[in-house]
């Protein structure tokens with residue numbers, strides 16, 4: 001949590017600067033789209049994904065690695081934010097509130113919300129390509145590929161489609177394997193890309209990147225289980241959510257398949273397995289180990 005808090009201001013400033021640069025020179029033509037992009041970027045996210053990028057970069061490249069990884073950290077938060085904007089749309093979960101605030105389409109309309117999400121997605125790639133400094137261009141290209149893969153058919157978009165297809169199906173029809181596939185792609189893929197991008201720009205070896213990939217896959221699944229558990233245990237007022245399609249449609253979740261205690265134990269198991277992937281780094285991986293714990297101990 002200390003690391004999250006320490007990085008938050010720098011990440012927020014870098015996000016603002018990236019949006020400013022993308023509309024330079026500012027003018028009335030870009031005022032609406034920039035406002036819609038900034039609205040969701042500034043709406044109070046925990047910044048877990050950028051923290052993962054910066055912590056992975058710090059492990060392999062210290063302070064210089066973190067500085068080189070800031071554009072990637074900003075990019076993963078842009079991708080995350082666009083996925084939330086699109087997830088809240090009437091065609092998807094149809095939520096009016098996120099983080100206690102009106103969702104993007106409630107404020108700007110569905111049309112602008114879709115386009116603000118698209119613009120954030122495009123900016124993520126533009127920003128990594130233009131703003132990453134002092135890094136071997138082959139590593140930058142590799143990060144762009146990793147980001148693309150985590151968004152596409154075997155990433156957020158594919159995971160979301162599988163999730164939509166599982167709606168309304170009973171427990172017997174959506175197996176643990178299907179649920180794990182959905183969340184490996186819908187949730188874990190971006191956390192994996194966040195960690196891998198940070199490690200890659202900081203000069204990690206292929207072996208290191210594979211360790212980070214295994215760690216973040218397990219952390220990502222634990223993150224989704226924790227999210228499902230919080231959906232059951234926290235009141236909707238605390239979560240700042242309205243009853244959108246998510247709640248209305250019968251969705252299979254980890255607590256439904258495993259029970260609350262079973263889901264909590266599975267998340268703990270995954271976090272322990274994630275931490276074990278980093279044993280080789282000893283104390284140097286402390287921040288990544290702490291982030292893994294935070295993911296299941298968080299209250300929102």
Ligand code: GRG
Nearest residue numbers: 045046048083086087151156157160186187227
């Ligand atoms: C990427 C092209 C493209 C489309 C998006 C809508 C969609 C496809 C995917 C849905 C992805 C999604 C909403 C996954 C849920 C992930 C999740 C658990 C989000 C909550 O993350 P937190 O807790 O949120 O980090 P904060 O509010 O802290 O930022």
